[in-house]
Amino acid sequence: MRAALALLAVLASLLLAGLFADTATADAPNLDLHSSGKSAVAIYRPTPTSTLTVVGADLVSQTGEPRRYLAGIGIQEDACPDCLRVPLRLLEASAEFDSPQLHGSVTGARLDVTLPVTYCVLSTCPTSIRVSLVWEPSGQPIRDTNSTRTETQDCKFTRVTRFAYADATPTGLVSDGTTNLASGQGTGNVLEQSTRIVGFGDPHVCL
Numbered sequence: 105m106r107a108a109l110a111l112l113a114v115l116a117s118l119l120l121a122g123l124f125a126d127t128a129t130a131d132a133p134n135l136d137l138h139s140s141g142k143s144a145v146a147i148y149r150p151t152p153t154s155t156l157t158v159v160g161a162d163l164v165s166q167t168g169e170p171r172r173y174l175a176g177i178g179i180q181e182d183a184c185p186d187c188l189r190v191p192l193r194l195l196e197a198s199a200e201f202d203s204p205q206l207h208g209s210v211t212g213a214r215l216d217v218t219l220p221v222t223y224c225v226l227s228t229c230p231t232s233i234r235v236s237l238v239w240e241p242s243g244q245p246i247r248d249t250n251s252t253r254t255e256t257q258d259c260k261f262t263r264v265t266r267f268a269y270a271d272a273t274p275t276g277l278v279s280d281g282t283t284n285l286a287s288g289q290g291t292g293n294v295l296e297q298s299t300r301i302v303g304f305g306d307p308h309v310c311l
Contacts, residue, residue: 135261135305139165140298144206144213144239146274148290154181154194156285158235158278160206160215173201175217177233177278179285196223197233210245210270210294214238230280237286239272239294246270254303259310261303268296 143161150156156179163172176198182191197219205217216236221229248267254260272294278286301311 135301135303135307135310137301137307138298139163140296142206142209142294142296144215144237144272144274144292144294146237146239146278146286146290146292148274148278148286148288150179150285150287153183154179155191156278158215158237158274158286160213160217160235162204162206173203173205175199175201175205175215175219175235177219177235192225193223194226195221195229195233197221208239208294210241210268210272210296212238212240213272213294232281234277234279234281237274237276237278239274239292241270241272241294243271245294254310256310259303259305261301261305261310264300264302266296266298270294 141161141163143159146158148156156177158175158177160175161173163174165171177196178193179195180191180193182189199217199219201217206213206215208214214237217234219233219235221231221233224230246267246269249264250267251262251264253262270293272292274286274290274292276286277284
């Protein structure tokens with residue numbers, strides 16, 4: 105789970121960076137900023153004390169930044185959940201791609217990638233991890249649209265945020281070359297979010 109939270113934190117920071125991009129003149133810049141993201145998370149328990157987390161994500165910023173396509177996997181050991189100790193990292197694999205790897209939406213998504221291992225303390229370490237998962241929503245997705253208006257002496261803009269989320273059951277293969285680490289019942293979710301800011305003001309002051 106730690107690897108998933110770390111990757112999602114990076115994704116959130118990248119989205120915010122897109123929103124803060126300066127796209128107009130210093131006198132009276134016109135704001136028209138748009139960013140969006142999509143992610144899918146799968147969590148398995150290969151053993152009673154270990155957790156395997158898979159994250160796939162696409163980030164799109166329309167303020168001049170390139171698209172980002174990311175995927176990662178982390179395995180950690182928590183031999184004493186009640187001891188308040190940080191779980192031990194066992195293996196991590198991740199990569200950034202030039203094209204979309206996470207396909208679909210909150211109504212159903214899939215990820216099919218091979219990831220290079222970037223960290224490993226296992227007795228035998230693979231060089232790559234194969235991920236081929238499908239997420240099926242457990243129920244109807246939750247959708248929400250929120251619009252807020254900001255008006256001050258220097259800033260006048262409308263921010264519209266769209267959000268869609270679904271609990272989803274992952275099934276498929278996460279393999280180290282010999283073992284399917286994704287066997288058994290897994291839990292997961294799929295998230296989509298976009299933000300549009302339109303108006304007037306200096307983005308470094310108003311946002």
